Structure formats: structure tokens, C-alpha cells
Amino acid sequence: xxxxxxxxxxxxxxxxxxxxxxxxxxxxxxxxxxxxxxxxxxxxxxxxxxxxxxxxxxxxxxxxxxxxxxxxxxxxxxxxxxxxxxxxxxxxxxxxxxxxxxxxxxxxxxxxxxxxx
Amino acid sequence: xxxxxxxxxxxxxxxxxxxxxxxxxxxxxxxxxxxxxxxxxxxxxxxxxxxxxxxxxxxxxxxxxxxxxxxxxxxxxxxxxxxxxxxxxxxxxxxxxxxxxxxxxxxxxxx
Numbered sequence: 001x002x003x004x005x006x007x008x009x010x011x012x013x014x015x016x017x018x019x020x021x022x023x024x025x026x027x028x029x030x031x032x033x034x035x036x037x038x039x040x041x042x043x044x045x046x047x048x049x050x051x052x053x054x055x056x057x058x059x060x061x062x063x064x065x066x067x068x069x070x071x072x073x074x075x076x077x078x079x080x081x082x083x084x085x086x087x088x089x090x091x092x093x094x095x096x097x098x099x100x101x102x103x104x105x106x107x108x109x110x111x112x113x114x115x116x117x
Numbered sequence: 118x119x120x121x122x123x124x125x126x127x128x129x130x131x132x133x134x135x136x137x138x139x140x141x142x143x144x145x146x147x148x149x150x151x152x153x154x155x156x157x158x159x160x161x162x163x164x165x166x167x168x169x170x171x172x173x174x175x176x177x178x179x180x181x182x183x184x185x186x187x188x189x190x191x192x193x194x195x196x197x198x199x200x201x202x203x204x205x206x207x208x209x210x211x212x213x214x215x216x217x218x219x220x221x222x223x224x225x226x227x228x
Binding site: 004006032034041042043044045046049091093095097105106107108109110111113 | 125151153158159160161162163166206214215216217218219220221
């Protein structure tokens, strides 16, 4: 089956610093990757849609200058949380869309736990 | 189960019993629905999906039922095992392959 990885799995940073999270599709090409944020005991909330070679599309209420997304290749998308604050602490999950799938299935990464001190 | 804000509804079942987890979706135009299982500290794991032209689909120990009239989705797990303990989310595919997730239900299996 299709595998998506994320790096790092956990990161702790100081307030005001920037953190980069990588999402990779390991055995398929992903024209589209999605970034989600999940707070404790809550559901996944879509932050942005990342298309290879073009600008990301952000959901309402998500600051594009704070959450920088780059999808430079068909197997890699990165999310950079800039000037991180404690309220950005969350579980960040990416998913990748496999265009070969007739059911449009998304494959999810294992998530990245971000803690901002 | 329906979302009740910050507190996930919990379904507690005895090992070996059948579990039924419910979900109400919002958009009558959604044409694809998926159930995911999420264990603590991990990403969602695909369980089963169903297209809107079907009302039932079966997998291994799992069945998904879709009632488009009342916009209701359910996941049935047969002979529930301790390894089934997790949070279960339904998701609907609206447009552009974007998923909207339901609030989630925590399944606890008692040995």
C-alpha cells in the first residue's frame, strides 16, 4: 500500500522560532498533499491544500504567511510554522493523494507533534 | 456518535461484542465517504469507504452503511477486539478530493 512519512515525529521549539515539517510520499507520486491540524480530543481540521508546482490553497482562518507550504516535487511537501507561539502547539498531519486511485483515497502520514515553549 | 465539542463521545463495548459507531454528515452533495481509525499519537488509518451510489459495503469484520435520506453513516465492527480500541472518524469528500472530518468517537473495548 501507499506509504506517507513525516519528519520529524516530534519537535519542541522556543517561542518565536520557525519549524519545518516534511511530508513525503514514499512509493507513489502525489500531485496533491493536504495539511491538517489536530488539537487534543478534537477532529482533524484542514489547513491547506498543496499542489505540486503551484501555490497552496489555504482554508479560511489559516494565515498563509505564518504557515508556509512548499510542494516542490511529486513526493515532498513541507510546512513551515514561522514565529511559532505556544498556541501553535498541536498535532500536524499530512495526507497525499494518489491520482491512480479510482476512489480518490488519501493516504495519511503518522503526524508531527509540535510543542512550542 | 455526534461531536459534543471538546469531549469525544465514547462507546464502551465488551470484547467479542459488535460495535456500531454513527456519524452524521453535512453535505448532501458529498459522493464519497470514508471511515478512519486513529490510535493515540498516530495518523488516521483507512478502514473502509463507500460511494454515494451504494448503501452498504462490507470488509473484513467491518461494514459501512450509508443512508443518504437522513445523511447518516455508520460503521459496524463485528466481534470487537482490544486492538480495535481507538478513535474513529468519518469523513466526507465534498470537492477537489478535500475531506471534511466528523467529530470522532472513542471506542473502548473491555477484555
